[in-house]
Amino acid sequence: MIPARTAELLRAAVGPGGPSAAALGVVTADGQRDTLVVGHTRHGGPALTGGEWWDLASLTKPLFTAREVLRAAEDGLLDLDDPLARHLPDLAWMQETPLRERTLRQLLTHTAGLGAWARLYTWGDAATIRARFLQEPWEVGPAGPVRYSDLGYVLLGRVLERVRARPLRNFPLESGLTFTPDPTHTVSTEVCAWRERLLTGETHDENAAALGGVAGHAGLFGTLEGTLAQAERLLRGGWLSPAAQQLALTPQVPERTLAFVHACPGWSGGSLCSPQAAGHTGFTGTGLWVDPTRGLAWVLLTNRVHPTRHGHFDIQGLRRAVGNTLAAQ
Structure with a gap:
């Protein structure tokens, strides 16, 4: 199910000048799975076994935060169109800022x-x-245009900590x-x-680490x-309730769903995906994509920041090539 050409791309990518490790998983709408792992946990380190932990980086946004916000909506603890101030009344206290009235939906869609x-x-x-973050006089631009923001997801x-009363x-x-x-079973990232x-x-x-x-x-x-x-539950159902899951995969604004990036020109999932595809990437070299029309979902995990983020490895090129070779089979 993983084409030979896809495997060749991954094996060629791993090594000096590129990541030390890559792992690809593919699943179809009828539940067929295939995986491939290539490389070592770090340059010069142990070979991958397939069970290692990977730092998912910004995949945290859709796989945890957006999903938990939607779950909280399912439980009646919040509404997507609630203003921030409803759940964070201490936000920007004594400040005149539009941030207090921006909605959870706007934060989810950047x-x-x-x-x-x-x-x-x-x-x-x-x-x-944590204290300063809520009181910092953030510069807030106009609502509407997509402006990717870690700050919004912080x-x-x-909000999730407040409505669930737990860290x-x-x-x-x-x-x-x-x-x-477990560090002894984790793929290394950066020096x-x-x-x-x-x-x-x-x-x-760094910011998540400091928090x-x-x-x-x-x-x-x-x-x-x-x-x-x-990825399989996103493709086959059961990731959320049917209503919430549809919202998670359906465009809400240009190129954005409530949790993912929708297929568009230059998209990380490749240009051969269907217009209904969606996915997300992580800075460390991770990514997840779902193409319901083709009945296909896949995950590509690399440590492209190892040993430094300042190399010249083309992670976007690899992601698109993998997506295109999978779509072409």
Whole structure:
């Protein structure tokens, strides 16, 4: 089910100048599965066995945060069109800002007008960052245009903590997903300039790491089988209730669903996917895609930031090539 050409692409990508590891999982609408693992947990390290943990990075957004927001809506704890201030009344206290009235739906679809990123990890300890984050006078642009934002998902994480009355780290996760991987069975990511060590089993994203390892935008780890199980449930049903799952995969704004990026020109899933396809990627080199029309879903996990994010490896080119070869079979 994994074409020979796809396997050739992965084997050629792994090694000096590229990631040390790659894992591909494919599942069809009738439940057929196929997987391939190539490489080592780090350059010069042990060969992959297939059961390792991978830092999923921004796959945390759809697979955890957006899904949990939709689950909270299913449970009647919030509505997608609630303003932020309804759940975070202390947000931007004594400030005149449109942020308090921006909705959960706008945060989910990256249309709330928030910027992409800030150096939260330079602010101090986790408690200081959490307190300052809600009071920082963020520059907020007009609502509507898609503006990818980690900051918006950090806010969604805080909303989830309030409505569930528990920290994100204590949310239940399905088999094959965790916030606390065993470092001895985890694929390494970057030699971090901030932490001055090779990261293995700890969150690569600096801001999520500074917040204790978990935030709304990053911090989730998954095995190949665990992440592929999420793709299968998205494809075959059961990821959420039928109504919520449809919203998670249906465009809400140009190129965005409530949880994923919808197929569009230059899309990470390749140009041969159907117009109904959707997916998401992670900075560490991860990705998940679902093409309901073709009855196909797949997961590609790499550690493309190993040993540094500043290399020249073309992860987007590999993602598109894998998607195209799978669609062409």
